[in-house]
């Protein structure tokens with residue numbers, strides 16, 4: 001994959017760039033894939049269900065509303081994402097089991113971490129457009145991530 005900076009130089013007008021300073025937590029610092037989404041708040045049942053499905057190299061973008069009060073993914077859910085062929089998970093919210101996530105062959109970007117787990121009631125939405133950091137993450141669009149940040153196609 002070309003670096004996000006090179007992609008931006010080549011296709012800037014066609015790309016949205018995420019201004020939110022998410023941290024890398026997975027072993028893969030460079031990843032790309034088609035966007036799939038979950039919107040939820042302190043409830044990760046939909047995240048777990050999505051990552052238990054075949055990922056086909058997609059990236060799950062989770063809009064947790066920026067809450068750092070509880071973790072939306074830990075090492076077990078992340079390991080299931082690896083098994084099911086997801087390329088990465090981008091979380092506007094928190095993860096946990098950070099030491100274990102670092103060993104997993106998965107792209108993981110998140111706002112922060114918290115050892116507290118989330119509810120499992122299944123409240124939220126799947127494959128809706130979510131927006132944060134100045135980017136509209138529309139399901140079906142292409143996403144690229146590396147150590148500089150995240151780019152997503154505009155259409």
Ligand SMILES: O=C([O-])CC(=O)C(=O)O
Pocket residue numbers: 044071072073074075076077078096097117118
């Ligand atoms: O079960 C959870 O809420 C998340 C978690 O800790 C894991 O994925 O290991």
